[in-house]
Amino acid sequence: AQSVTQPDIHITVSEGASLELRCNYSYGATPYLFWYVQSPGQGLQLLLKYFSGDTLVQGIKGFEAEFKRSQSSFNLRKPSVHWSDAAEYFCAVGPTSGTYKYIFGTGTRLKVLA
Amino acid sequence: GAGVSQSPSNKVTEKGKDVELRCDPISGHTALYWYRQSLGQGLEFLIYFQGNSAPDKSGLPSDRFSAERTGGSVSTLTIQRTQQEDSAVYLCASSLSGGSGEQYFGPGTRLTVT
DSSP states (O other), X not given: OOEEEOOOSEEEEETTSOEEEXXXXXXXXXXXXXXXXXXXXXXXXXXXXXXXSOSEEEOGGGOEEEEEGGGTEEXXXXXXXXXXXXXXXXXXXXXXXXXXXXXXXXXXXEEEEO | OOOOEEEOSEEEEOTTXXXXXXXXXXXXXXXXXXXXXXXXXXXXXXXXEETTEEEEOTTOOSTTEEEEEOTTSXXXXXXXXXXXXXXXXXXXXXXXXXTTSOOEEOOOEEEEEO
């Protein structure tokens, strides 16, 4: 069955430090992959998505992610974190084969130290 | 323009009561999704609408849950005979055409069953 795993529940980084959030997926074919951010009191916002082609994708707010088929991973990165990046980040895959269903990971909560 | 709106933002109900949650998608978006977000969990897909029809109801957890969409716009998620385990944030998202298109999320309805 398709699944998405975000191994890190919480991550704390200092402002200005680099960031990498991990995402691993289980999917039979080449997946459509997404990263969303949920800021406190806000709805989820799409950061970036991967469908095909270049495995390094650029998103909004200075984020990027790299699709690695051999590792079934789609890790999110940012070279220099800002205090406003404190939020919860969700990786998702979908729609899954034969359905319209999207599968989300359990999220990684990012804390940024001043 | 206006985003996805949901009402009420918070709902407290007694166990056994029925509740209705409303979603107003972005105008012109034909695809609409309902998700449930429980504490410490990722988003759980509930149902997908394309226009007024629901080709994928596979995520509805029990027959106490139902949803409808009228006029290709507003959607209502109904939970009958609520249970404490139904307590969660219910999120609605709309997409221009469904499939792998970007989903725009509403702020959610926080449901508490006492």
